[in-house]
Amino acid sequence: MTKLGLRDSVIALTLIPTVIIGLLLGGYFTVNRYIELDENLYQQGVTIAEPLSIALELPLITKNKQLLDRLVSYTHNKHAPIIKTIAIFDPHGKLIVTSNYHRHFDNFIKQQNFDHLNTTRFTQSDDYITFFAPIIDRTTVDAKWDPTVFQTPLGTVVLQLNKDKAIIGQQHALLISTMVILFAIILATYIAIKLSRMFMTPLTKLVLATDKLIEGKRETGLNEAMTGEFDLLREGLNTIAHSMVKQKDDMQKNIDQATSDYRETLEQYETQNIQLTIAKKDAQDANQVKSDFLAKMSHELRTPLNGVIGFTRQLYKTPLNKNQKDYLDTIELSANSLMTIISDILDFSKLEAGAMELESIQFQLRDTVNEVMTLLAPSAHDKKLELSLLIGPKVPDELTGDPTRFKQVLINLLSNAIKFTETGSVKLDINHMQLKDEKVSLLVSVTDTGVGIPMNKQDTLFTPFGQADSSITRKFGGTGLGLIITKYIVEAMGGRITLNSAPGNGSCFSFNGFFRIPDHAFTSNLPTQSLIGKNILFLEPHEHSHTAMLSLLTEWQTRITACSNESEFLAAIENKKVKFDICIIGNMAAVDDMQRLKGYVKAVRESTDYLYLILNTVSHNMREAFIGSGANACLSKPLNHRKLCETLAAPYRLDHPIHNIEQVEQKILPLKVLVVDDNDANLKLICTLLSEQVELIDTAHNGSQAYSLCKSHNYDIIFMDIQMPIMDGITACKHIKESSLNEETPIIAVTAHALNSEKEQLLKDGFCGYLTKPIDEDMLSQIISEHSSQSLANREKAAALIEIPPAPFISNRLDWPLALQHAGGKRELALEMLNMLLKSIPETLMHLEQATETAQCQEILAVVHKLHGACCYTGVPKLKALAETIETSLKSNCELSKVEPELFELQDELENLLNDANNTETRR
Secondary structure (H helix, E strand, C coil), X not given: CCCCCHHHHHHHHHHHHHHHHXXXXXHHXXXXXXXXXXXXXXXXXXXXXXXXXXXXXXXXXXXXXXXXHHHHHHXXXXXXXXXXXXXXXXXXXXXXXXXXXXXXXXXXXXXXXXXXXXXXXXXXXXXXXXXXXXEEECCCCCCCCCCCCCCEEEEEEEEEEECHHXXXXXXXXXXXXXXXXXXXXXXHHHHHHHHHHHHXXXXXXXXXXXXXXXXXXXXXXCXXXXXXXXXXXXXXXXXXXXXXXXXXXXXXXXXXXXXXHXXXXXXXXXXXXXXXXXXXXXXXXXXXXXXXXXXXXXXXXXXXXXXXXXXXXXXXXXXXXXXXXHHHHHHHXXXXXXXXXXXXXXXXXXXXXXXXXXXXXXXXXXXXXHHHHHHHHHHHHHCCCEEEEEECCCCCCEEEECHHHHHHHHHHHHHHHHXXXXXXXXXXXEEEEEXXXXXXXXXXXXXXXXXXXXXXXXXXXXXXXXXXCHHHHHHHCCCCCHHHHXXXXXHHCCCCEEXXXXXXXXXXXXXXXXXXXXXXXXXXXXXXXXXXXCEEEEECXXXXXXXXXXXXXXXXXXXXXXXXXHHHHHHHHHCCCCCEEEEEECCCCCCCCHHHHHHHHHHHHHHEEEEEEEECCCCHHHHHHHHHCCCCXXXXXXXXXXXXXXXXXXXXXXXXXXXXXXXXCCCCEEEEEEEECCCHHHHHHHHHHHHCCEEEEEEECCHHHHHHHHHHCCCCEEEEECCCCCCCHHHXXXXXXXXXXXXXXXXXXXXXXCCHHHXXXXXXXXXXXXXXXXXXXXXXXXXXXXXXXXXXXXHHHHHXXXXXXXXXXXXXXXXXXXXXXXXXXXXXXXXXXXXXXXXXXXXXXXXXXXXXXXXXXXHHHHHHHHHHXXXXXXXXXXXXXXXHHHHHHHHHCCCHHHXXXXXXXXXXXXXXXXXXXXXXXXXX
């Protein structure tokens, strides 16, 4: 809304009250005049009608019409200006006499009803007001006095008055009021204009003077005196003008001084900025030094650990006694602990640098969690803890997220729970909350019965290098980085982690994480159809494990008789009417109480077709002992749902009979590989691992040697260390890619660096992939599989173009092209391997015959295994198939009767192959 100016305000404040008051007063007096004129006309009518009705009483009684006419005429003439007509009617409504018979008289008379007229009444129309006054005979006296009863009516006087005079009076009053109001408005307008001019003239001068002051002019032009307060304003503005002139001069001096000071300050800021730039560069250099230090320390620490862990795993493959296995277990445990510490420090460095990013890949939740539980189960079993897992039945199994980091969180929390728990249990519960947009929030809690954590120490757990207290640090060890890393990972998943704990009451760590549900789910290959409707007797005293097992069996649609204690279990066994398909017994007390558990196995054996035990141990000997006492199989806690389902369903599946286990020998690929590493231990380890997978291996101790070898040799894959003397791996990779015989050869970086940015940089530098130390056999196999397919395809294509040399002898049992293919197309190598096989045949036949006569199954297995390995590279497919069949059967069930036909056929094939070779030599 626009604000009014002073002039408009003066006019409005003058006119508005005047108009309102004038309208109110004029309206009031006009309405009063209207009412007064109407009231006067009514009073006149009553004053004329009622005396006239009394005067007409006697002439009506005497029926003196002449007198009636005189009275009516006289009354009409006396009040002629306002009376329209006077009429007298008898009691029956018949007209007796009238003073004016006008044209509307008949219509007027027809509309009237004179019955029961006791008092004077009137009616109105637009032009007339009509009064009806009864004429009463008051001369007759009734026999009985009743004041409520009127005397005898003689007739009715009808008096019709004109309203013209009253209307004219009302209009006159309205006209006068209007004229008075208009005069008042005109007068008020004149006064308002005069007042506004009185104010606005000096005010305009003051405003102009103010504008001059704003523009900085020294003269205001207010020299003439003004009236009243305006003169005070004029003097004030003049004073302000003089003050402003003085202040302006002072301000200019201050500005000049401030400008000089500001220039000095700017010079100081420039100096400080230069110093800050130098400090920033120093900080960046220090941060780079820290990153380089972490990278080098990662390399230097992981490099010797690579050899320790790698050769430890290689030693496991050799025959060892019990003490040697214990020593190796200790070595591997210590190396893995050191690797965990290094990984925690590097993960923390990634988090500080903001370099940790979560992957988004599809995975199966239950299999992922089972991997963690299987990894940590031995630690829990060593301390005789109950490690149990319960996943809600409606929790989706197929998710999209980062399974590696999810497992890292679980491992940190569960390993801490096991570490700080001496007796009792460690429980893992997983539930979920369905969200919109195909998202799900996993709710995970890890509960233990350990030492607990005081309230004042709980906040320090989620800080770097934080521990509960010094005594726990000395007793349990650890870097103090696990929980802070866990907290960062959980927050990266969009969740938060909480702790509920008290000393002596255990701890409960809870966290949530957000995952997406994939569009396409994995195909479920669990044989649950074979278990539908099966009658199962189930005993598990531990409440959490009991609930977890019951949830799985219910989901698989089995009929369950669940027992939570020994008395319920014995009562179920004694009921001879019920025959169970399957019986599952969890730990009843302790694994140490073997005789007691074996007694229950024997007792329940008659009531069930298949009996399975679930034990808190990973001991193979312990499981074998219980299987020998009558159990069909023994599984370790915590339960793996996949292993449990396959074990329970095995007897009922046609496609997977019991003990039908096939072991596939690892195939050595015909590849030539170059390994480059300056560390002899690492070089020996990777060569040892590669020797089990590829045929030919060359080595180099630095990038310069590798580059020289690549100029004269063509390799299928090159494994290149990064940090080496003389020439590092990155420089060697660039030289090999630019000018050598291996421009298209995939080069794999073998590095201990862990930051994603460094790995991405390696890919940009020309490497086709990277292998992180310590070297994992599965990852090594995966890399060879990924990068060898093209080399093998090219080699097969080239071999097809080369003319195949003739076979050394003719035999239906020898596939010479296959032998050449296994030897990489080298005839000399193929002949050498074939000759080695032929020379070993007599010895093999002799050992087989001796072992068969003495029925020594393990000796036959050893001979066949050795023969199977030799047959893999010599182009004798039938011999290889027979050896593989016999070896597989003997490994699953060492009974000679089942493989006698194959053994005889194997001996015949060996003799025939040897005869074919000898006959060819004789002919030559």
